Structures are given as structure tokens and as C-alpha cells.
Amino acid sequence: MKNITITRMTDDDVSEIAELEKKCFAVPWSEKSFRDEMQNKLAVYFVAKDNGKCIGYAGFWNVSGEGDITNVAVLPEYRKNGIGSMLISEMIKTAVTLKLELLTLEVRKSNIAAQGLYKKYGFDIIGERKRYYSDNGEDAWIMTKSFEPCEE
Structure with missing residues (x-):
């Protein structure tokens, strides 16, 4: 796993990401959702x-100066190899x-694993x-990482 790269998602990635999504989530997004x-x-x-x-993959919506992270997903066979960290680091940058x-x-x-990862990055x-x-009615924690305003 020496050749891991993180890039912006493109239309060419969508079909593969939609398949990955099915392996990672109980209620996966459709390919159309990713195309949208x-x-x-x-x-x-x-x-x-x-x-x-x-x-x-990972992503967020940039709404009114705030980033709302929609998903962070790594194929099960690649977990615990720092890929989630690489994706979160890229989103933070x-x-x-x-x-x-x-x-x-x-x-x-x-x-708990995801919570630990987010805490490591200051969430x-x-x-x-x-x-x-929606799949089981489980509660969610809301986690936030604030950034210091930059002096202009």
C-alpha cells in the first residue's frame, strides 16, 4: 500500500465509489446521488x-463558512492503515x-473507532x-472542529 493517493473526486470515480459505498454503509448512497x-x-x-x-472517499459541503462532513468511508479490507486519517487530513487542509x-x-x-479518529484530529x-x-434508529454524536479565524 505504498501508492495511496488522495485527489479530488471526479465523475470518473463515481461508479467505483458507489460500489465502495455499498460495502461500507447499511443505507448506501446511490450512484445518482454521487453524480448529483x-x-x-x-x-x-x-x-x-x-x-x-x-x-x-470523504467529503463535505461548504455552507456559509462551515464544512458539514457528509461521509468518510474506507473499504473494510483497507481499514486501520491510515487511509481515513489521510482523507480527514485532506479535508482539514x-x-x-x-x-x-x-x-x-x-x-x-x-x-468508537471513528470517534477516536475524529478526536485525534481535534473534533x-x-x-x-x-x-x-434510518437503518436502526441509532443516536449520533455531533462532533465539531473549530478553526481560529485567520488575521487578514
Whole structure:
């Protein structure tokens, strides 16, 4: 896994990402949803590739100076190899470049591994959403990372 690259997602990645999505989530987004996201001017998505194969992705919506992370996903066989960290790091760098005030996300209360990853990057639990997940009604933590305003 020496050839992992992180790039902006393109239309050419969508079919492969939609297949990856099915392996990662109980209620996966459709290929059409990803195609729509590629047309969404607020959407910023990244893809992780291993020798050209899509192995993960992450993205956020840039809305009014805040980044709302929609998804972070890595194929099960590639997890625990730093790919999620690479994707989150890229989103943070981009958020800083865009001068966003914060990044926020929802994460399943049962997903301790993801919570640990987000905490490592400075995300804090700021609240919860009851029965957030449609597949099983599980609650979600709301986690946020704030950025210091840059002096102009």
C-alpha cells in the first residue's frame, strides 16, 4: 500500500465509489446521488486510491463558512492503515484554505473507532441527534472542529 493517493473526486470515480459505498454503509448512497454531488457547487469530495483503485472517499459541503462532513468511508479490507486519517487530513487542509470556521459531522454512538479518529484530529463532541440513523434508529454524536479565524 505504498501508492495511496488522495485527489479530488471526479465523475470518473463515481461508479467505483458507489460500489465502495455499498460495502461500507447499511443505507448506501446511490450512484445518482454521487453524480448529483459532483454537480453540487457546495460539495468538496476526495477519493483515496491504491494504484488507481478507489479504496475510500470523504467529503463535505461548504455552507456559509462551515464544512458539514457528509461521509468518510474506507473499504473494510483497507481499514486501520491510515487511509481515513489521510482523507480527514485532506479535508482539514482544504477547510483551512477555504477559511471555514469549522467542520462538523455526525457519527454513530457505537462507532468508537471513528470517534477516536475524529478526536485525534481535534473534533469534540458538542451534542447528539436522537434516532439519527434510518437503518436502526441509532443516536449520533455531533462532533465539531473549530478553526481560529485567520488575521487578514
